[in-house]
């Protein structure tokens with residue numbers, strides 16, 4: 001492959017619902033779609049950043065700057081790229097900025113798959129034909145509202161219910177769901193809202209028999225998580241703390257978690273995501289694919305990575321209709337009544353671009369060539 005042109009598009013899409021987490025409420029999604037071109041062949045990726053640096057330190061503006069001024073020039077200068085695995089190494093001089101790196105790396109994986117006439121899942125090494133799907137529910141005002149919304153999603157078939165929590169909106173909310181629905185697969189995501197001072201609360205939560213608690217402690221911690229994991233039975237799942245294979249190795253060695261949420265953007269791309277998956281498989285740590293409220297393009301990349309066999313827990317990979325009135329791909333991603341999504345069969349990420357929708361949501365475009 002020779003990357004001759006790169007296009008960045010900044011998009012704004014309204015979410016169908018306000019999404020509340022321990023760090024705020026989100027009503028729209030602002031992010032970047034990347035396109036790489038090699039002659040007539042194209043590949044697409046999604047930069048899953050937010051407009052604010054609340055989930056991680058990157059924003060739409062920092063990612064645009066890092067791609068424009070550092071990463072894209074590296075790609076355009078490169079005479080030949082044989083395999084997308086080389087991108088990690090090419091970008092190595094730029095520290096962190098995982099979501100910016102991942103957005104370009106993902107587009108190159110898509111381009112590579114299309115050139116081979118294979119699906120993204122196939123070139124990644126995934127064998128599944130369909131994947132199991134869960135849903136991530138934002139913090140609700142009351143127990144009654146939460147119970148109602150959980151009921152709705154269970155009826156739709158979702159195989160895992162993830163409930164966002166924060167101090168004051170935790171054990172009682174979760175208990176209400178447990179009491180109403182019995183032994184369903186539920187988990188909680190705290191987005192770093194607690195400290196070790198809350199260890200008693202987490203011990204109490206053991207009686208809820210949650211599948212896991214996601215990122216209870218600081219976003220940059222693996223030490224306190226190890227202490228907490230020793231004190232409780234519920235498995236801890238790390239999200240924000242894991243940015244690389246090295247982070248995963250250290251967390252596993254310390255016993256900081258029993259499960260890892262892999263987000264392609266958070267770990268700097270598909271290549272690193274595969275490496276983390278493989279390490280976790282070897283260490284018998286199950287993984288699942290987290291979501292960043294992606295559009296269809298990022299979502300399709302998530303489906304592809306989930307086709308790897310150690311993704312044994314349903315991911316936050318809900319269908320398009322949960323988030324958008326109209327997605328930017330065709331057909332939209334759909335889930336069956338048992339909570340499964342079938343992997344697409346077309347080359348690359350497997351869906352067509354809905355160009356009219358893509359243009360409608362685009363607020364800024366910039367193209368780069370040699």
Ligand SMILES: O=C(O)CCC(=O)C1=CC=C[C@@H](O)[C@@H]1C(=O)O
Pocket residue numbers: 021055135136189191239290291292293294316317318
């Ligand atoms: O894409 C989805 O449906 C998952 C949404 C979700 O849970 C998250 C999206 C973005 C940032 C976080 O709040 C979060 C997470 O922590 O996993």
Ligand SMILES: [Mg+2]
Pocket residue numbers: 189191214215239240261290
């Ligand atoms: Mg999370």
